[in-house]
Amino acid sequence: MTEYVSYVVLALFIFAILFAQRWKQAPAIICPHCRHTGGVKLRERKRKTGLSGGKVVGGLLTGGISLLATGISRNASATECRCSVCETTWWM
Numbered sequence: 001m002t003e004y005v006s007y008v009v010l011a012l013f014i015f016a017i018l019f020a021q022r023w024k025q026a027p028a029i030i031c032p033h034c035r036h037t038g039g040v041k042l043r044e045r046k047r048k049t050g051l052s053g054g055k056v057v058g059g060l061l062t063g064g065i066s067l068l069a070t071g072i073s074r075n076a077s078a079t080e081c082r083c084s085v086c087e088t089t090w091w092m
């Protein structure tokens, strides 16, 4: 039982390290919420931007085959910003 708990703690620890490394410090960005400079971190993320009309039409034309390959929603790459002072998150 204690072994199981230590494995879970280890897994969470590794996950936390991997997750933390995805954020990049951005010293020049000012937080729009608290006006603090230097506490903002950035990370690149795929952002779902809703239904893609082109993909739906393409899916109808190909009998749904293209939808299986590409999915119905549009994925745009965006930068997520997070202020470490007031915990506000916003997109650029």
Ligand SMILES: [Zn+2]
Pocket (backbone or CB within 6 Å): 031, 032, 033, 034, 035, 036, 083, 084, 085, 086, 087, 088
């Ligand atoms: Zn802030």
